[in-house]
Structures are given as C-alpha cells and as structure tokens.
Amino acid sequence: MAAQEAEAAVPLKLHGAAMSACTARVLTCLHEKGLDFEFVPVDLFSGEHKLPPFLSISPFGLIPVLQDGDLTLFESRAITAYIAEKYKDTGSDLLLTRHEAGPAAAAAAVKVWTEVESQHFNPAIAPIVYQYFVASMQGGSPDQAAIDGHAEKLGKVLDVYEARLEKSKYLAGDSYSLADLHHVPYTYYLMKTPVAASVVGGRPRVKAWWEDISGRPAFLKVAQGMEFVAKEK
Secondary structure (H helix, E strand, O other): OHHHHHHHHOOEEEEEOOOOHHHHHHHHHHHHHOOOEEEEEOOOOOOHHHOHHHHOOOOOOOOOEEEEOOEEEEOHHHHHHHHHHHOOOOOOOOOOOOOOOOHHHHHHHHHHHHHHHHHHHHHHHHHHHHHHHHHHHOOOOOOHHHHHHHHHHHHHHHHHHHHHOOOOOEOOEOOOOHHHHOOHHHHHHHOOOOOHHHHOOOOHHHHHHHHHHHOOHHHHHHHOOOOOOOOOO
C-alpha cells in the first residue's frame, strides 16, 4: 500500500513547448483526463532540445517527452495512447472502452482513425502550418506553391472525413475519442490561415466537427498557450 501511495504521489512530468502542436496534443489529453502534471518548458529557440541533458531523455531531440516515475516516453501519439490506456477509467473515455456498442469494435475504430490522422491527415496539414508560421519565425516567407500543393492533398483527405462524418458525429463513432483529439492542435493553426475557408469551411460536416472538438474545455485551456503564435495570416 505504501509503495502504491508513493507511486501515485509522483506527478507526471511533461517536457515541451506550449506553442508546439505535438506538445499541445499531449496537453489536451492530460486535461481531458483531469490529471495533475508538471509542465517543463523546453526553449526551442536556444536549441535546448539539442543539448545532451535533453537528448538523454529524447534521443532524436524532439518534443514532447513524458516522464512517469521511471518511465520516459517520447513521440506524442505514443504518449497520448499511454495516458489514455493507463487512465482509461479516469476522465474522458478516449479509447471508448466503455462504449455501449462493445469496446472491441469501438477501440478498433479509434485505432483506425488515429492511424488515418498520422498517415494521411498530418502529412498534408503539417507543411501548410509550417509555411505560414514556422517559416516566418525563421526569417523566411511562405512558399505558396508548397501551400497550394498540400492544401489540395488535405482537401482530398477531408473529402473522406466529410463522408465519414455523414455517418457518425465523430471519427470513431458517436463519442469523442483520441482519434478526434489528435487532429485538434494542427487544425487550430490551420484555421488561422487563408486555407481554412476552402478546405474546412467548404465541407459542412468537417466544419461542424471542428467547431465541436475545438470547443471542448480541455483544449481551450491548451489554446491559451498557442495564441501568441496563431495570429491571423
């Protein structure tokens, strides 16, 4: 009992940057679960993430990193999956383990759409966000050809989403899950760009889905740390 209490007393520690979409993904998950955690800011501008102390917990020099006692995890999607599983009975049921239609089928749908996010949605949206926000921070200017090309790819992905959302309120079914959560941070930045009007605004079911998942209290807390980057473009 004493050992269990000691373990419970050790707070989760998240290393990252509030403006980072990948860090925001994990922060949103932690807030959805209502968990206590310590946030450790990593100064990307000074290159802190490429120095030996940080590389000792994140060998590729990327954020975020989660420490849970003796366990250290990197890669945001792996971290959210760990949190959602370990704390499946706490807060939002992000894996749909309590789904009335049967947890196995619901959980499988969550896995399918989290894979869709990482393999199809993210490769299309991330370069657009990079061009509008990161390029200018690095002293460059947006590459319109790159934006247009990836916007076309994103549109094709969202055509699939539009069809899917005709059948269910959320991607994995009628309940919010990790599959939806993973989309929020990058889409938040996208919505501050001119691309949003066509790729999201032109698809009514995607637009309604976005308004739903972006308005959840957990993400609204996280968005406060992203606002200084997400200026209208």
